[in-house]
Amino acid sequence: MSIGDVTRSATSGGKPILIVRAAALTVVKGNDVGKGARTTSPSFVIGSGPNADLQVSDHAVSREHVILSLEPSGIRLRDRSKNGTKIGGVRVVEAVITADTVLTLGGTSIALQLEAEKLVLPLSEQSTFGDAFGSAPVMRHLFSVLEEAARSDISVLLEGESGVGKDVLARAIHQTSLRRDGPFVVVDCGTMPPNLIESELFGHVRGAFTGATEDRRGLFEEADGGTLFLDEIGELPLDMQPKLLRALETKEVRPVGGKKTKKADVRVVSATNKKLAEGAKRGSFREDLYYRLAVARVTVPSLRDRPDDVLPLATRFLRTTTGDDAAQIPADLAAMLAEYSWPGNVRELRNVIERHVALGDTAIALLVDEKKVRAASERDDLSAHPYHEARRLVLERFEREYIPGVLARTNGVVARAAEHAQIARPSFYRLLERLRIADEQAELKAGGDKDT
Structure with missing residues (x-):
């Protein structure tokens, strides 16, 4: 099924996702001001050569300077030039563009406008995806997104608490993809010793370090032609992240101690129980690597x-x-x-x-x-969680104790409970819905609200 098929069969039972339909490009600075093009094709080339889809007359622009690829979540940009491509003054090798922007190639600036829309993806008709099971609407929506993502080669980031089954979903993505006959290789970034991560991922040559008595293939090479599952990617040391990014962008790896690179064609699925987007903003996780991994990002419900x-x-x-x-x-x-x-x-x-x-x-x-x-011992257990997860747990426990108490104090009259808590009534209702306060406890007395 294509993305277009999904659009035509959209139902109100689904949830909105961003689908990029086309891109409009217009030269706004340089020798070709006003020149433009529009693409709906999967791949679009900007350059100075005769075969470029948008040809610009700029000596600093390569014949095939940059390639744009339409993907469900945005436009992937791949720089193929000597002089580089910049976005916002920053040189980029590869990026996923999800908002209008301006590309700078040599002395030429090109405005890129996305023609995108929020579309509704229908719930999956299946209650299983590989070995994962879920009949709840939230899971069937998740399956629908992953079924669509599996048909392409885009990177997928699975976020969610520990134990929700991210590893099962990663394997299911592989099993339903075009790479299903290739290897499925798991990399546990949280358990690998920091001093051995590079060797584990990229391999090493004999004599590269003490104990390297023979050449050894890395996990990237083992996954060639298949899927590489990077579990607990949020635990990857910061100094290893640019090396991983380079391997993903070039599809090549250099073994530790080696001089030659080796091809490694892998599809990457990652998983984490952290909020990587927040980490990217704080600087604890590389932003460019985050965008490379999160072409499709989904949250697995608890x-x-x-x-x-x-x-x-x-x-x-x-x-x-x-x-x-x-x-x-x-x-x-x-x-x-x-x-x-x-x-x-x-x-x-x-x-x-x-x-x-x-x-x-x-x-x-x-x-x-x-x-x-x-x-x-709930309070004692908090130290076992990352800071933001522990804070969320504390807040949830507080709300689960506080809200029922306020309702009991006001005889279940929501308007009075909201007033007592000094919370806007719509916000209080949302709290009730999120916490799933039992109807018999918060009967939301219809008559009660009318009394206020």
């Missing part, structure tokens, strides 16, 4: 954000673990699963089911004890 998927997922895990396609979750365990908040997400649910298969009723008791222990 399990607590799709509670209706808990029991079906548990049943799938039970049947896989036991080999019994008719196995069912016992009613008492099902009740416990429905009440639990699943801070460890899908991974924790799978562990609980495997524990149930091994221990039977003891697993239920362990889950009850775990809930008690977690509730008693």
